[in-house]
Amino acid sequence: MPSESSVKATAAPPPFPLPPDGGWGWVVVCASFISIGFSYAFPKAVTVFFNDIKDIFKTTSSQIAWISSIMLAVMYAGGPISSVLVNNYGSRPVVIVGGLLCCTGMILASFSSSVIELYLTVGFIGGLGLAFNLQPALTIIGKYFYRKRPLANGFAMAGSPVFLSTLAPFNQFLFNSYGWKGSFLILGAIFLHSCVAGCLMRPVGPSPRAAKSKSKVGSRQDSSTKRLSKVGASRFSSAVGLVTIVECCPVLFGPPLAGKLLDITGQYKYLYIASGIVVLSSGIYLLICNAINYRLLEKERKREKARRKKSASQASKEMEALSRSKQDDVTVKVSNTHNPPSDRDKESSI
Missing domain, CATH: 1.20.1250.20 (MFS general substrate transporter like domains)
Structure with a gap:
Protein backbone atom coordinates (compact mmCIF):
# COMPACT_ATOMS: atom_id res chain seq x y z
CA MET A 1 0.00 0.00 0.00
CA SER A 207 -23.60 33.03 -9.29
CA PRO A 208 -21.51 31.13 -11.87
CA ARG A 209 -22.25 33.63 -14.64
CA ALA A 210 -21.39 36.61 -12.42
CA ALA A 211 -18.19 34.91 -11.31
CA LYS A 212 -17.16 34.29 -14.93
CA SER A 213 -17.75 37.89 -15.97
CA LYS A 214 -15.95 39.17 -12.89
CA SER A 215 -12.94 36.96 -13.56
CA LYS A 216 -12.69 38.37 -17.10
CA VAL A 217 -12.65 41.96 -15.84
CA GLY A 218 -10.30 41.40 -12.90
CA SER A 219 -6.53 41.27 -12.93
CA ARG A 220 -4.55 38.19 -13.95
CA GLN A 221 -3.66 37.29 -10.37
CA ASP A 222 -7.25 37.59 -9.13
CA SER A 223 -8.65 35.59 -12.03
CA SER A 224 -6.14 32.77 -11.54
CA THR A 225 -7.02 32.61 -7.84
CA LYS A 226 -10.72 32.37 -8.66
CA ARG A 227 -10.11 29.64 -11.22
CA PHE A 253 -30.93 -3.27 -20.67
CA GLY A 254 -30.93 -5.03 -17.28
CA PRO A 255 -34.65 -4.87 -16.36
CA PRO A 256 -35.94 -5.84 -19.84
CA LEU A 257 -33.55 -8.80 -19.96
CA ALA A 258 -34.71 -9.85 -16.52
CA GLY A 259 -38.33 -9.54 -17.65
CA LYS A 260 -37.56 -11.62 -20.75
CA GLN A 267 -40.04 -18.54 -12.19
CA TYR A 268 -38.29 -15.88 -10.17
CA LYS A 269 -35.53 -18.14 -8.88
CA TYR A 270 -33.65 -17.94 -12.18
CA LEU A 271 -33.62 -14.14 -11.86
CA TYR A 272 -31.98 -14.41 -8.45
CA ILE A 273 -29.45 -16.93 -9.76
CA ALA A 274 -28.55 -14.70 -12.72
CA SER A 275 -28.30 -11.63 -10.47
CA GLY A 276 -26.06 -13.49 -8.05
CA ILE A 277 -23.76 -14.59 -10.86
CA VAL A 278 -23.44 -11.02 -12.13
CA VAL A 279 -22.72 -9.62 -8.67
CA LEU A 280 -20.23 -12.39 -7.88
CA SER A 281 -18.36 -11.95 -11.16
CA SER A 282 -18.18 -8.17 -10.69
CA GLY A 283 -16.88 -8.63 -7.15
CA ILE A 284 -14.16 -11.02 -8.36
CA TYR A 285 -13.23 -8.58 -11.12
CA LEU A 286 -12.93 -5.70 -8.65
CA LEU A 287 -10.86 -7.85 -6.31
CA ILE A 288 -8.41 -8.75 -9.07
CA CYS A 289 -8.17 -5.15 -10.26
CA ASN A 290 -7.62 -3.93 -6.70
CA ALA A 291 -4.83 -6.47 -6.15
CA ILE A 292 -3.16 -5.44 -9.41
CA ASN A 293 -3.49 -1.78 -8.44
CA TYR A 294 -1.83 -2.30 -5.05
CA ARG A 295 0.93 -4.32 -6.70
CA LEU A 296 1.65 -1.54 -9.17
CA LEU A 297 1.60 1.03 -6.36
CA GLU A 298 4.09 -1.06 -4.38
CA LYS A 299 6.42 -1.28 -7.39
CA GLU A 300 6.14 2.45 -7.91
CA ARG A 301 6.93 3.07 -4.26
CA LYS A 302 10.01 0.85 -4.46
CA ARG A 303 11.23 2.61 -7.59
CA GLU A 304 10.72 5.99 -5.93
CA LYS A 305 12.59 4.80 -2.86
CA ALA A 306 15.48 3.50 -4.98
CA ARG A 307 15.60 6.74 -6.94
CA ARG A 308 15.74 8.81 -3.76
CA LYS A 309 18.44 6.55 -2.34
CA LYS A 310 20.49 6.86 -5.51
CA SER A 311 20.13 10.64 -5.60
CA ALA A 312 21.08 10.82 -1.92
CA SER A 313 24.20 8.71 -2.50
CA GLN A 314 25.22 10.88 -5.46
CA ALA A 315 24.74 14.00 -3.38
CA SER A 316 26.81 12.55 -0.56
CA LYS A 317 29.62 11.65 -3.00
CA GLU A 318 29.59 15.17 -4.40
CA MET A 319 29.68 16.65 -0.91
CA GLU A 320 32.55 14.34 0.03
CA ALA A 321 34.54 15.32 -3.08
CA LEU A 322 33.88 18.99 -2.40
CA SER A 323 35.01 18.66 1.21
CA ARG A 324 38.20 16.88 0.12
CA SER A 325 39.03 19.62 -2.36
CA LYS A 326 38.52 22.23 0.36
CA GLN A 327 40.78 20.29 2.74
CA ASP A 328 43.53 20.12 0.05
CA ASP A 329 43.29 23.88 -0.49
CA VAL A 330 43.57 24.47 3.25
CA THR A 331 46.65 22.21 3.58
CA VAL A 332 48.36 23.97 0.65
CA LYS A 333 47.76 27.37 2.20
CA VAL A 334 48.98 26.20 5.59
CA SER A 335 52.17 24.73 4.05
CA ASN A 336 52.86 27.99 2.22
CA THR A 337 52.57 30.02 5.40
CA HIS A 338 54.92 27.69 7.33
CA ASN A 339 57.55 27.50 4.51
CA PRO A 340 58.69 31.06 3.58
CA PRO A 341 60.29 31.46 0.13
CA SER A 342 64.08 30.97 -0.10
CA ASP A 343 66.64 33.54 -1.40
CA ARG A 344 66.80 31.77 -4.79
CA ASP A 345 63.00 31.99 -5.10
CA LYS A 346 63.15 35.67 -4.24
CA GLU A 347 65.88 36.30 -6.88
CA SER A 348 63.95 34.37 -9.51
CA SER A 349 60.85 36.36 -8.69
CA ILE A 350 62.86 39.63 -9.08
Whole structure:
Protein backbone atom coordinates (compact mmCIF):
# COMPACT_ATOMS: atom_id res chain seq x y z
CA MET A 1 0.00 0.00 0.00
CA PRO A 2 1.19 3.57 -0.57
CA SER A 3 2.96 5.24 2.31
CA GLU A 4 1.51 8.08 4.31
CA SER A 5 4.05 10.53 2.94
CA SER A 6 3.13 9.72 -0.66
CA VAL A 7 -0.56 10.11 0.16
CA LYS A 8 0.09 13.52 1.71
CA ALA A 9 2.19 14.51 -1.28
CA THR A 10 -0.55 13.62 -3.76
CA ALA A 11 -3.41 15.04 -1.68
CA ALA A 12 -5.19 17.98 -3.24
CA PRO A 13 -4.80 21.35 -1.50
CA PRO A 14 -7.84 22.73 0.32
CA PRO A 15 -10.08 25.01 -1.73
CA PHE A 16 -9.85 28.77 -1.38
CA PRO A 17 -11.90 30.22 0.14
CA LEU A 18 -12.80 27.40 2.50
CA PRO A 19 -16.48 26.30 2.54
CA PRO A 20 -18.47 27.32 5.61
CA ASP A 21 -18.65 23.72 6.95
CA GLY A 22 -21.98 24.29 8.67
CA GLY A 23 -24.64 26.94 9.08
CA TRP A 24 -27.03 26.96 6.13
CA GLY A 25 -25.12 23.99 4.78
CA TRP A 26 -27.12 21.63 7.00
CA VAL A 27 -30.32 22.96 5.44
CA VAL A 28 -28.77 22.19 2.06
CA VAL A 29 -28.03 18.67 3.31
CA CYS A 30 -31.73 18.22 4.12
CA ALA A 31 -32.64 19.46 0.63
CA SER A 32 -30.13 17.04 -0.91
CA PHE A 33 -31.64 14.30 1.27
CA ILE A 34 -35.00 14.89 -0.44
CA SER A 35 -33.59 15.16 -3.98
CA ILE A 36 -31.35 12.10 -3.68
CA GLY A 37 -34.15 10.13 -2.03
CA PHE A 38 -36.54 10.80 -4.91
CA SER A 39 -33.88 10.16 -7.56
CA TYR A 40 -32.67 6.80 -6.29
CA ALA A 41 -35.84 5.42 -4.71
CA PHE A 42 -38.66 6.36 -7.08
CA PRO A 43 -37.55 4.25 -10.11
CA LYS A 44 -37.54 1.20 -7.84
CA ALA A 45 -40.67 2.05 -5.86
CA VAL A 46 -42.77 2.68 -8.98
CA THR A 47 -42.47 -1.02 -9.86
CA VAL A 48 -45.27 -1.63 -7.33
CA PHE A 49 -47.73 -0.65 -10.08
CA PHE A 50 -46.21 -2.82 -12.82
CA ASN A 51 -48.08 -6.06 -12.24
CA ASP A 52 -51.47 -4.36 -12.42
CA ILE A 53 -50.47 -2.15 -15.35
CA LYS A 54 -49.29 -5.29 -17.17
CA ASP A 55 -52.69 -6.89 -16.67
CA ILE A 56 -54.53 -3.73 -17.70
CA PHE A 57 -52.56 -3.18 -20.94
CA LYS A 58 -52.11 -6.92 -21.67
CA THR A 59 -48.33 -6.70 -21.97
CA THR A 60 -45.40 -8.93 -20.98
CA SER A 61 -42.99 -8.48 -18.09
CA SER A 62 -40.22 -7.53 -20.51
CA GLN A 63 -42.30 -4.75 -22.08
CA ILE A 64 -43.43 -3.32 -18.75
CA ALA A 65 -39.86 -3.39 -17.39
CA TRP A 66 -38.83 -0.87 -20.04
CA ILE A 67 -40.63 1.84 -18.04
CA SER A 68 -38.21 1.79 -15.12
CA SER A 69 -35.21 1.00 -17.33
CA ILE A 70 -35.88 4.00 -19.58
CA MET A 71 -36.36 6.19 -16.50
CA LEU A 72 -33.05 5.07 -14.99
CA ALA A 73 -31.21 5.29 -18.31
CA VAL A 74 -32.44 8.83 -18.95
CA MET A 75 -31.63 9.80 -15.37
CA TYR A 76 -28.04 8.61 -15.73
CA ALA A 77 -27.59 9.72 -19.36
CA GLY A 78 -28.85 13.19 -18.43
CA GLY A 79 -25.96 13.59 -15.99
CA PRO A 80 -23.70 15.55 -18.39
CA ILE A 81 -26.57 17.84 -19.39
CA SER A 82 -27.33 18.49 -15.75
CA SER A 83 -23.62 19.05 -15.10
CA VAL A 84 -23.42 21.74 -17.78
CA LEU A 85 -26.53 23.46 -16.42
CA VAL A 86 -25.22 23.34 -12.85
CA ASN A 87 -21.89 24.85 -13.90
CA ASN A 88 -23.65 27.66 -15.78
CA TYR A 89 -26.70 28.42 -13.63
CA GLY A 90 -26.14 26.80 -10.24
CA SER A 91 -27.98 24.03 -8.43
CA ARG A 92 -31.14 25.88 -7.37
CA PRO A 93 -32.80 26.49 -10.78
CA VAL A 94 -31.81 23.04 -12.09
CA VAL A 95 -33.45 21.24 -9.16
CA ILE A 96 -36.60 23.35 -9.47
CA VAL A 97 -36.88 22.53 -13.18
CA GLY A 98 -36.29 18.86 -12.36
CA GLY A 99 -39.15 18.84 -9.86
CA LEU A 100 -41.47 20.46 -12.40
CA LEU A 101 -40.49 17.87 -15.04
CA CYS A 102 -41.17 14.98 -12.65
CA CYS A 103 -44.54 16.46 -11.71
CA THR A 104 -45.46 17.01 -15.36
CA GLY A 105 -44.41 13.49 -16.33
CA MET A 106 -46.46 11.81 -13.62
CA ILE A 107 -49.56 13.92 -14.33
CA LEU A 108 -49.35 13.12 -18.05
CA ALA A 109 -48.78 9.45 -17.21
CA SER A 110 -52.10 9.34 -15.36
CA PHE A 111 -53.84 10.01 -18.70
CA SER A 112 -51.87 7.37 -20.61
CA SER A 113 -53.72 4.69 -22.53
CA SER A 114 -50.78 2.55 -23.69
CA VAL A 115 -47.35 1.40 -22.55
CA ILE A 116 -45.67 3.58 -25.19
CA GLU A 117 -47.14 6.67 -23.57
CA LEU A 118 -45.81 5.49 -20.21
CA TYR A 119 -42.37 5.15 -21.82
CA LEU A 120 -42.52 8.81 -22.84
CA THR A 121 -44.06 10.28 -19.69
CA VAL A 122 -42.75 8.23 -16.77
CA GLY A 123 -39.64 7.02 -18.56
CA PHE A 124 -38.32 9.98 -20.49
CA ILE A 125 -39.84 13.08 -18.85
CA GLY A 126 -39.69 11.67 -15.33
CA GLY A 127 -36.16 10.34 -15.84
CA LEU A 128 -34.93 13.70 -17.10
CA GLY A 129 -36.48 15.38 -14.07
CA LEU A 130 -34.72 12.92 -11.75
CA ALA A 131 -31.41 13.65 -13.52
CA PHE A 132 -31.88 17.34 -12.76
CA ASN A 133 -32.53 16.42 -9.12
CA LEU A 134 -29.62 14.04 -8.61
CA GLN A 135 -26.66 15.91 -10.09
CA PRO A 136 -27.06 19.26 -8.26
CA ALA A 137 -27.74 17.51 -4.94
CA LEU A 138 -24.45 15.62 -5.21
CA THR A 139 -22.50 18.70 -6.31
CA ILE A 140 -23.66 21.39 -3.91
CA ILE A 141 -22.57 19.53 -0.78
CA GLY A 142 -18.95 19.94 -1.84
CA LYS A 143 -19.46 23.71 -2.02
CA TYR A 144 -20.77 23.95 1.56
CA PHE A 145 -18.52 21.39 3.29
CA TYR A 146 -14.83 20.51 3.27
CA ARG A 147 -13.73 18.99 6.60
CA LYS A 148 -17.24 17.69 7.40
CA ARG A 149 -17.95 16.59 3.83
CA PRO A 150 -18.00 12.82 4.59
CA LEU A 151 -20.57 13.37 7.33
CA ALA A 152 -22.70 15.63 5.13
CA ASN A 153 -22.54 13.17 2.23
CA GLY A 154 -23.57 10.36 4.56
CA PHE A 155 -26.64 12.25 5.76
CA ALA A 156 -27.61 13.22 2.20
CA MET A 157 -27.17 9.71 0.77
CA ALA A 158 -29.32 8.32 3.58
CA GLY A 159 -32.28 9.70 1.66
CA SER A 160 -32.08 6.75 -0.75
CA PRO A 161 -32.83 3.93 1.76
CA VAL A 162 -35.27 6.06 3.76
CA PHE A 163 -37.34 6.96 0.70
CA LEU A 164 -37.08 3.45 -0.71
CA SER A 165 -38.39 1.87 2.48
CA THR A 166 -41.30 4.33 2.68
CA LEU A 167 -42.25 4.95 -0.95
CA ALA A 168 -42.91 1.30 -1.81
CA PRO A 169 -45.56 0.71 0.89
CA PHE A 170 -46.90 4.21 0.33
CA ASN A 171 -47.34 3.47 -3.38
CA GLN A 172 -49.15 0.25 -2.51
CA PHE A 173 -51.46 2.19 -0.21
CA LEU A 174 -52.15 4.74 -2.96
CA PHE A 175 -52.87 1.99 -5.47
CA ASN A 176 -55.30 0.23 -3.14
CA SER A 177 -57.09 3.50 -2.41
CA TYR A 178 -57.04 5.44 -5.71
CA GLY A 179 -55.86 3.08 -8.46
CA TRP A 180 -52.78 3.62 -10.60
CA LYS A 181 -54.04 6.77 -12.32
CA GLY A 182 -55.00 8.51 -9.09
CA SER A 183 -51.71 7.37 -7.55
CA PHE A 184 -49.74 8.93 -10.39
CA LEU A 185 -51.59 12.23 -9.90
CA ILE A 186 -50.77 12.23 -6.17
CA LEU A 187 -47.14 11.29 -6.84
CA GLY A 188 -46.90 14.14 -9.32
CA ALA A 189 -48.02 16.55 -6.61
CA ILE A 190 -45.55 15.01 -4.14
CA PHE A 191 -42.73 15.61 -6.62
CA LEU A 192 -43.31 19.34 -6.19
CA HIS A 193 -41.47 18.98 -2.89
CA SER A 194 -38.32 18.74 -5.02
CA CYS A 195 -38.96 22.36 -6.04
CA VAL A 196 -39.04 23.31 -2.35
CA ALA A 197 -35.75 21.44 -1.87
CA GLY A 198 -34.28 23.35 -4.81
CA CYS A 199 -35.30 26.68 -3.29
CA LEU A 200 -33.31 25.77 -0.17
CA MET A 201 -30.11 25.23 -2.19
CA ARG A 202 -28.81 28.74 -1.78
CA PRO A 203 -25.62 29.32 -3.83
CA VAL A 204 -22.35 30.04 -2.04
CA GLY A 205 -20.88 33.35 -3.20
CA PRO A 206 -21.73 34.89 -6.59
CA SER A 207 -23.60 33.03 -9.29
CA PRO A 208 -21.51 31.13 -11.87
CA ARG A 209 -22.25 33.63 -14.64
CA ALA A 210 -21.39 36.61 -12.42
CA ALA A 211 -18.19 34.91 -11.31
CA LYS A 212 -17.16 34.29 -14.93
CA SER A 213 -17.75 37.89 -15.97
CA LYS A 214 -15.95 39.17 -12.89
CA SER A 215 -12.94 36.96 -13.56
CA LYS A 216 -12.69 38.37 -17.10
CA VAL A 217 -12.65 41.96 -15.84
CA GLY A 218 -10.30 41.40 -12.90
CA SER A 219 -6.53 41.27 -12.93
CA ARG A 220 -4.55 38.19 -13.95
CA GLN A 221 -3.66 37.29 -10.37
CA ASP A 222 -7.25 37.59 -9.13
CA SER A 223 -8.65 35.59 -12.03
CA SER A 224 -6.14 32.77 -11.54
CA THR A 225 -7.02 32.61 -7.84
CA LYS A 226 -10.72 32.37 -8.66
CA ARG A 227 -10.11 29.64 -11.22
CA LEU A 228 -8.08 27.65 -8.72
CA SER A 229 -10.87 27.93 -6.17
CA LYS A 230 -13.43 26.62 -8.69
CA VAL A 231 -11.49 23.78 -10.28
CA GLY A 232 -12.50 21.23 -7.64
CA ALA A 233 -16.25 21.77 -7.82
CA SER A 234 -16.40 21.95 -11.62
CA ARG A 235 -14.35 18.82 -12.06
CA PHE A 236 -16.46 16.96 -9.54
CA SER A 237 -19.65 17.94 -11.33
CA SER A 238 -18.29 16.79 -14.69
CA ALA A 239 -16.96 13.57 -13.17
CA VAL A 240 -20.37 12.71 -11.75
CA GLY A 241 -21.88 13.30 -15.19
CA LEU A 242 -19.41 10.91 -16.82
CA VAL A 243 -20.01 8.24 -14.17
CA THR A 244 -23.76 8.42 -14.72
CA ILE A 245 -23.22 7.80 -18.46
CA VAL A 246 -21.34 4.59 -17.62
CA GLU A 247 -24.27 3.49 -15.47
CA CYS A 248 -26.74 4.17 -18.27
CA CYS A 249 -26.26 0.97 -20.31
CA PRO A 250 -26.71 -1.60 -17.48
CA VAL A 251 -29.85 0.03 -16.11
CA LEU A 252 -31.29 0.36 -19.63
CA PHE A 253 -30.93 -3.27 -20.67
CA GLY A 254 -30.93 -5.03 -17.28
CA PRO A 255 -34.65 -4.87 -16.36
CA PRO A 256 -35.94 -5.84 -19.84
CA LEU A 257 -33.55 -8.80 -19.96
CA ALA A 258 -34.71 -9.85 -16.52
CA GLY A 259 -38.33 -9.54 -17.65
CA LYS A 260 -37.56 -11.62 -20.75
CA LEU A 261 -36.02 -14.32 -18.58
CA LEU A 262 -39.12 -14.29 -16.39
CA ASP A 263 -41.37 -14.59 -19.44
CA ILE A 264 -39.40 -17.61 -20.69
CA THR A 265 -38.99 -19.49 -17.41
CA GLY A 266 -42.01 -18.29 -15.45
CA GLN A 267 -40.04 -18.54 -12.19
CA TYR A 268 -38.29 -15.88 -10.17
CA LYS A 269 -35.53 -18.14 -8.88
CA TYR A 270 -33.65 -17.94 -12.18
CA LEU A 271 -33.62 -14.14 -11.86
CA TYR A 272 -31.98 -14.41 -8.45
CA ILE A 273 -29.45 -16.93 -9.76
CA ALA A 274 -28.55 -14.70 -12.72
CA SER A 275 -28.30 -11.63 -10.47
CA GLY A 276 -26.06 -13.49 -8.05
CA ILE A 277 -23.76 -14.59 -10.86
CA VAL A 278 -23.44 -11.02 -12.13
CA VAL A 279 -22.72 -9.62 -8.67
CA LEU A 280 -20.23 -12.39 -7.88
CA SER A 281 -18.36 -11.95 -11.16
CA SER A 282 -18.18 -8.17 -10.69
CA GLY A 283 -16.88 -8.63 -7.15
CA ILE A 284 -14.16 -11.02 -8.36
CA TYR A 285 -13.23 -8.58 -11.12
CA LEU A 286 -12.93 -5.70 -8.65
CA LEU A 287 -10.86 -7.85 -6.31
CA ILE A 288 -8.41 -8.75 -9.07
CA CYS A 289 -8.17 -5.15 -10.26
CA ASN A 290 -7.62 -3.93 -6.70
CA ALA A 291 -4.83 -6.47 -6.15
CA ILE A 292 -3.16 -5.44 -9.41
CA ASN A 293 -3.49 -1.78 -8.44
CA TYR A 294 -1.83 -2.30 -5.05
CA ARG A 295 0.93 -4.32 -6.70
CA LEU A 296 1.65 -1.54 -9.17
CA LEU A 297 1.60 1.03 -6.36
CA GLU A 298 4.09 -1.06 -4.38
CA LYS A 299 6.42 -1.28 -7.39
CA GLU A 300 6.14 2.45 -7.91
CA ARG A 301 6.93 3.07 -4.26
CA LYS A 302 10.01 0.85 -4.46
CA ARG A 303 11.23 2.61 -7.59
CA GLU A 304 10.72 5.99 -5.93
CA LYS A 305 12.59 4.80 -2.86
CA ALA A 306 15.48 3.50 -4.98
CA ARG A 307 15.60 6.74 -6.94
CA ARG A 308 15.74 8.81 -3.76
CA LYS A 309 18.44 6.55 -2.34
CA LYS A 310 20.49 6.86 -5.51
CA SER A 311 20.13 10.64 -5.60
CA ALA A 312 21.08 10.82 -1.92
CA SER A 313 24.20 8.71 -2.50
CA GLN A 314 25.22 10.88 -5.46
CA ALA A 315 24.74 14.00 -3.38
CA SER A 316 26.81 12.55 -0.56
CA LYS A 317 29.62 11.65 -3.00
CA GLU A 318 29.59 15.17 -4.40
CA MET A 319 29.68 16.65 -0.91
CA GLU A 320 32.55 14.34 0.03
CA ALA A 321 34.54 15.32 -3.08
CA LEU A 322 33.88 18.99 -2.40
CA SER A 323 35.01 18.66 1.21
CA ARG A 324 38.20 16.88 0.12
CA SER A 325 39.03 19.62 -2.36
CA LYS A 326 38.52 22.23 0.36
CA GLN A 327 40.78 20.29 2.74
CA ASP A 328 43.53 20.12 0.05
CA ASP A 329 43.29 23.88 -0.49
CA VAL A 330 43.57 24.47 3.25
CA THR A 331 46.65 22.21 3.58
CA VAL A 332 48.36 23.97 0.65
CA LYS A 333 47.76 27.37 2.20
CA VAL A 334 48.98 26.20 5.59
CA SER A 335 52.17 24.73 4.05
CA ASN A 336 52.86 27.99 2.22
CA THR A 337 52.57 30.02 5.40
CA HIS A 338 54.92 27.69 7.33
CA ASN A 339 57.55 27.50 4.51
CA PRO A 340 58.69 31.06 3.58
CA PRO A 341 60.29 31.46 0.13
CA SER A 342 64.08 30.97 -0.10
CA ASP A 343 66.64 33.54 -1.40
CA ARG A 344 66.80 31.77 -4.79
CA ASP A 345 63.00 31.99 -5.10
CA LYS A 346 63.15 35.67 -4.24
CA GLU A 347 65.88 36.30 -6.88
CA SER A 348 63.95 34.37 -9.51
CA SER A 349 60.85 36.36 -8.69
CA ILE A 350 62.86 39.63 -9.08
